[in-house]
Amino acid sequence: MPPKGASHAPFKPPRPVAKPAAASTSRTKATSARTSGGVTKSTAKGKGKARAAPASDDENASSTEGSEIEEQEEVRPARRGIVDDDEPPPIPEKLLARLLRDGFEDEGTKIGAEAMSVVGKYVETFVREAIARAMEERRAAEREAGDMGPDAGFLQVEDLEKLAPQLVLDF
């Protein structure tokens, strides 16, 4: 991927995000409604009332597995401090199901409910791992560059570029 997503994707996301989480409730609701509306429409052939972002407003809703991600593997000591007991909001299952179905070549291929939940865990782990490694890259970059000014602490595309090859190999 080119830096700053220059020539890469025609994809224009609807929302510039990533302000500190605290002040995000109202925006969260609005965007949630919008996005889920869109996806619902496109999933209409599925089970009708798909909701793309069901749990988005209460992050503590999911009670499943707490901290076992901490048991996860090797290296990178700095990763430890990053993963706490807070469950991140899960990726909506309907969305994931749709993405998977689009990926299947054979229309007849299905996926069981339990398998679906494990895929959710897999993707969630992928995302969290990407974020954790990006923080690590950023730390290293800023250590090298010294003062970063107002950009300090902002994860950059170049951080992702550095970690992506290994991340994809690891998953």
Added chain:
Amino acid sequence: MPPINPEDEERLKSALWFAIGQIIDSTTASTSFNATPQFIGALTELVYTQIAFAARDLEAFAKHAGRTTVNVDDVLLLARRNEGLEGLLRGFVEEGRAKRGVGKGRRK
């Protein structure tokens, strides 16, 4: 992959973008980090692609076993090269099964 309607694809990516943005928010909330919108967009692309590849793998695993329905064992195969990840997913499966009540034996 069958070609999907670009409009749908864009909607799906928007939804995924949103979900990932939330995960980033919740993950970075307790740190001094933040993410640029470009970062979130790029991560969204990466995850989108990863899911597409995972779907093809899962389908192939199920087919190889003579099934048309992907089951948990197929998903665990995804993580076969990463012990830590496999252990994590196995733990997740077992925990889920324990929660739903033991005694079902190994479900296929």
